Amino acid sequence: MAESLAEAVSRRRTFAIIAHPDAGKTTLTEKLLLFGGAIQLAGEVKAKKDRMQTRSDWMKIERERGISVVTSVMTFEYNDNVFNILDTPGHEDFADDTYRTLTAVDAAVMVIDAAKGIEPRTLKLFEVCRMRDIPIITFINKMDRESRDPFEILDEVEEKLALDTAPITWPIGRSKTFCGSYHLANSTARGSDTEVETTPVNGPRAVADRLPENERQAFIDETELAIEACRPFDRDSFLEGHMTPVFFGSALRNYGVRDLINALGEFAPPPRDQVADTRTVHATDDKMTAFVFKIQANMDPNHRDRIAFARICSGKLERGMKARLARTGKQLGLTAPQFFFASQRQLADTAYAGDVVGIPNHGTLRIGDTLTEGESLVFQGVPNFSPEILRRVRLEDAMKAKKLKEALQQMAEEGVVQLFSPEDGSPAIVGVVGALQLDVLKERLMAEYGLPVSFEMSRFSVCRWISADQPADLEKFLTVKRGDIARDLDGDPVFLAQDAFSLRYEAERYPTIKMVAIKEYH
Numbered sequence: 001m002a003e004s005l006a007e008a009v010s011r012r013r014t015f016a017i018i019a020h021p022d023a024g025k026t027t028l029t030e031k032l033l034l035f036g037g038a039i040q041l042a043g044e045v046k047a048k049k050d051r052m053q054t055r056s057d058w059m060k061i062e063r064e065r066g067i068s069v070v071t072s073v074m075t076f077e078y079n080d081n082v083f084n085i086l087d088t089p090g091h092e093d094f095a096d097d098t099y100r101t102l103t104a105v106d107a108a109v110m111v112i113d114a115a116k117g118i119e120p121r122t123l124k125l126f127e128v129c130r131m132r133d134i135p136i137i138t139f140i141n142k143m144d145r146e147s148r149d150p151f152e153i154l155d156e157v158e159e160k161l162a163l164d165t166a167p168i169t170w171p172i173g174r175s176k177t178f179c180g181s182y183h184l185a186n187s188t189a190r191g192s193d194t195e196v197e198t199t200p201v202n203g204p205r206a207v208a209d210r211l212p213e214n215e216r217q218a219f220i221d222e223t224e225l226a227i228e229a230c231r232p233f234d235r236d237s238f239l240e241g242h243m244t245p246v247f248f249g250s251a252l253r254n255y256g257v258r259d260l261i262n263a264l265g266e267f268a269p270p271p272r273d274q275v276a277d278t279r280t281v282h283a284t285d286d287k288m289t290a291f292v293f294k295i296q297a298n299m300d301p302n303h304r305d306r307i308a309f310a311r312i313c314s315g316k317l318e319r320g321m322k323a324r325l326a327r328t329g330k331q332l333g334l335t336a337p338q339f340f341f342a343s344q345r346q347l348a349d350t351a352y353a354g355d356v357v358g359i360p361n362h363g364t365l366r367i368g369d370t371l372t373e374g375e376s377l378v379f380q381g382v383p384n385f386s387p388e389i390l391r392r393v394r395l396e397d398a399m400k401a402k403k404l405k406e407a408l409q410q411m412a413e414e415g416v417v418q419l420f421s422p423e424d425g426s427p428a429i430v431g432v433v434g435a436l437q438l439d440v441l442k443e444r445l446m447a448e449y450g451l452p453v454s455f456e457m458s459r460f461s462v463c464r465w466i467s468a469d470q471p472a473d474l475e476k477f478l479t480v481k482r483g484d485i486a487r488d489l490d491g492d493p494v495f496l497a498q499d500a501f502s503l504r505y506e507a508e509r510y511p512t513i514k515m516v517a518i519k520e521y522h
């Protein structure tokens with residue numbers, strides 16, 4: 001019998017992995033895909049990354065600096081669940097991309113290096129998750145190496161993140177003697193992840209003999225203490241973002257990953273409600289709705305295509321259906337939506353709420369776009385961050401100004417940079433949140449458009465979106481400040497200031513003008 005919409009939706013788990021670089025996000029992703037049968041051999045995610053790197057020149061940046069620039073999605077099935085992992089760039093210069101990706105997930109896995117604890121990026125990403133009430137499952141990785149005491153790590157999570165912890169498993173052994181996990185509530189144990197099923201045991205004492213003699217009593221004592229002293233897992237508290245279930249493991253050596261996948265299936269929520277301008281959309285609503293949170297170009301240089309990654313928020317997407325693009329009101333044929341697996345893409349004949357599909361297009365779709373089956377509705381909340389760095393693009397060959405304009409427009413639509421056109425007609429200003437984005441822009445303008453460019457300081461360093469309750473106030477400000485006003489890609493006005501001081505000064509002089517650092521796409 002065909003699966004109902006409600007059944008299909010309830011099986012979906014869409015999540016991101018958040019971590020400080022080097023904590024093991026890539027390795028864990030690889031293992032999740034491996035156990036999910038999406039790849040045959042671990043190593044393929046990295047191998048794939050390498051292949052892609054050699055494909056196009058701008059990705060040299062990634063290779064040279066050893067960072068992951070590419071965000072993408074990967075789907076796999078495990079037991080009864082369909083998992084969509086949304087990958088996020090680890091480097092903070094691409095933070096805006098990461099934040100937008102986090103608008104498209106229902107849960108997150110926070111990977112912590114057992115020796116290092118909470119690191120700065122982890123903290124920052126966690127804060128974004130908290131703002132959005134995204135429930136978090138914690139995976140303490142690298143238990144096969146010298147690590148901190150598990151209680152100490154739990155304390156750090158509680159203190160630094162103000163998040164209750166509920167250890168679900170406890171590590172059996174440490175570093176060289178680490179050999180599996182003990183389930184605190186169920187009294188079961190699992191060695192490495194090659195053991196698909198856990199083994200029922202009669203308390204921690206019954207697994208202690210897996211350890212060298214001199215470590216046994218300590219293991220029994222601390223496990224008993226964990227059972228007694230740690231909070232029991234409360235799913236409601238987890239779903240509200242107040243509590244995180246904690247797992248210990250080693251992604252590299254295949255420990256704890258199965259515990260984690262099972263937890264994602266069991267604890268993580270199915271696709272959440274999404275807020276739109278006219279109503280709240282429920283995942284099980286019949287009609288399809290979706291929003292675009294990411295555009296990626298040149299996934300396959302042979303096709304020079306752009307892929308818009310759309311998170312389906314409700315209903316069912318069927319290949320060939322027509323969707324209404326809210327921004328323009330135009331119809332768009334979804335002729336070739338795609339799913340992404342570790343090493344391949346596949347046409348998506350049917351996709352459900354929670355799924356993420358790639359929609360190939362030639363510039364029709366932008367970040368923040370809403371797609372519906374006809375309803376006039378716009379999803380809120382995909383953020384656009386005011387840039388930290390503003391530059392003018394200097395072209396070596398002035399004859400190519402028109403080509404540059406087109407190229408910058410495309411890059412801005414993809415979210416690589418933001419583009420601001422000054423009202424006084426002076427050349428466009430590009431804005432980025434991190435310097436590496438400028439490097440990406442430069443490389444791509446050269447590789448894809450044959451445009452050698454350099455960047456010049458702009459006289460502005462701060463940018464804010466502006467609005468006013470009274471249109472006349474805004475009009476007046478726009479006229480008086482014409483030399484400091486520009487329009488973004490959507491034509492929305494921004495105020496450009498020399499520095500934070502002059503921004504504050506103008507904000508005080510014009511109290512009716514709202515100046516905001518984050519704009520939500522509309």
Ligand code: G4P
Pocket residue numbers: 019020021022023024025026027028090141142143144145249250251252253
């Ligand atoms: P990231 O995506 O979060 O940046 O981390 P990644 O998975 O690339 O892992 C960073 C390094 O940590 C890698 O080593 C990886 O092999 C190692 N690692 C990941 N998980 C574990 C674990 O559970 N135990 C141990 N001992 N190491 C782990 P590398 O030498 O930097 O890279 P590679 O040459 O091994 O690829």
